[in-house]
Amino acid sequence: MKLLSSIKKELILAARSFYFYIEIGFALIMLAVLLFAVPEHSGARSEEYLYLDLPPAAAKVLIDETLDEDIDGRPQETELKAEGAVYKALLFQTDERDIFLMESEAAAETMTKHKKAIGAVITMDKGELHYKYFLQGYESKRLKNLLLVLHAQDFDTLETRMNEQKVINVDSGHIPLNDRENAIPPLMAFSGSLMSMFIMAAYVSLDRQEGVIKAFAVTASPVSKYLISKMFVLMLTSVISGLIVVAPLMGTKINYALLLLLLLTTGVFASMLGLLTASFFQNITKAFGIIFLPMVLFMLPAIAYYIPGWDPVWVKLIPSYPMLQGFKEIISNGDAMYVLLVSAGFLAAGFVLFLITNNRFRKTLTV
């Protein structure tokens, strides 16, 4: 009853304070940036221009095979413009590539040149397929060799070989994320940890300035209920802002139970950290001076996330690192166990912080 009443009051206070709207607004801005400023694929998709100089039956086999990979299973008729001419083409879209089937060898060559893409002409001679590639000239020797090897064998052998080949994705083993999805985890870690911490410190400093903590201290309700009710509001805002970003972008593709779990547990941790920080300061200005430091520290893992070559061990010890990785696992439908472990860790750490903070708050209420 006391707790419920405190939570209700905190919700009213949050709804009437601008920090709440800052966090929601921030989430909306992040969503807008991700939707409109970050393309799903920035250069990761490749384009190929092909001309099939084949008998219709053979061409049909190849086209059918490509269609199997096509996203909607249907080619689209398009017109391409290059160097003043217009070329008709059939577009096949697979997960990673746009394949344009051109009507002439010249067209394939022009488009390859114009788009700095890959082009090829496939012909048939004595029942064997022959490939002629148009390259830009700067491709590595490796690629060229690869292309040679690819066609030195006859097609049947190659196909059996390829089927035997085990493909190991060296990156993560998960569904690869597109650029937009890839940007979600650091943002979530940011709003989940930094924002909660900052806003919690702001809320508590305000309460302190108004002296209402002292008023609370002389009631029959323990200070812990005050702290918990504050934390609850922060967790709620963290969940709302997290969902604002994730739901429109990921739709039904991910496990929302895991997402909620991680949002809530990181919310506990971060808000407790904010509370603890705030407990050392009498007013908001002083608190902000120092809260800046952990904020910068917490941003380092996001930098490591974007710079693949820079991933020192000590960065992994910063709490926002597992936070970020946890969100990444969720977004990529990866390791649920990892998410559970990280959540448990944050919950435990949050609890310890809570005990310390509770103790501190009882001691530092001055007349």
Add this chain to the structure above:
Amino acid sequence: MISVKGLYHSYSKDDKYAVKNVSFEIPKGEIFGFLGPSGAGKSTTQGILTGLLSLQKGDVSVAGYDIKQIKQEMFNKIGMSFEQSNVYSKLTALENLKFYSRLFDVPTRDPKELIELVGLRGKENIRVGEFSKGMKHRLTFARSMINNPEMWFLDEPTTGLDPAIAANIKDIIREQNNKGITVFLTTHNMYIADELCDRVAFIIDGEIKLIDSPKNLKLRYGKRIVDVEYIDGSAKKKGSFSTVEQKDRDALASILHSKEILTMHTKEATLEEIFIKVTGRGLGVSEAS
């Protein structure tokens, strides 16, 4: 209701005591006044008694609870009105009191009724951020009554209020006291202390100099004070002299003998004058002067 023995408190945790060797008892149903100049240690004492400050040294019991091991349930019996009003400015007056009323395990008073009691009728649904200082102070005062406390701590309940409202507050305190509530009253307002308090303690530099009832103090000092205005050299001077204490009688005699007297009259001593007499110090900020 309250028993304090050998209470010390140092904010810096060294021998710079804000409160030293303070001892007093408050029986149930009494209004006990805590008087002293700014910085004397009044709020500090009250802070310790209400558990806001930690008990460093001494024995304190309040409403039957030992302050060494504060139990949260103790606050069901305690009301506290703060020196600096501390209400949520983002909540309305009514919301403030409603929220507060749910933090106790005992029957609470109707928030609306309390708001009306302190003259804030019609302001229930206004956010406290829009209140004047005095209005906030009255709301803080009203809030301290919400749990029908047996032990009521009032830190400067009339500060910053105009005389009419201060008188209203005084009436409320008397009324509550008539219901048997014990009051610990910290104030600068000597008239209010004089009218309300069964006993007063004079505290200076963290030490209690005297505890007695205003009535006894007046019996001892009343009607025996002579106010004199005289010329000393070229300056006009004023002095108050007791007609019973030898030191004062001598001083008065010497003035009468050698200085030019402008005015002279006897009057009943106010509590403030008695305070000055006893402690040798003024009360500083005083609404009474």
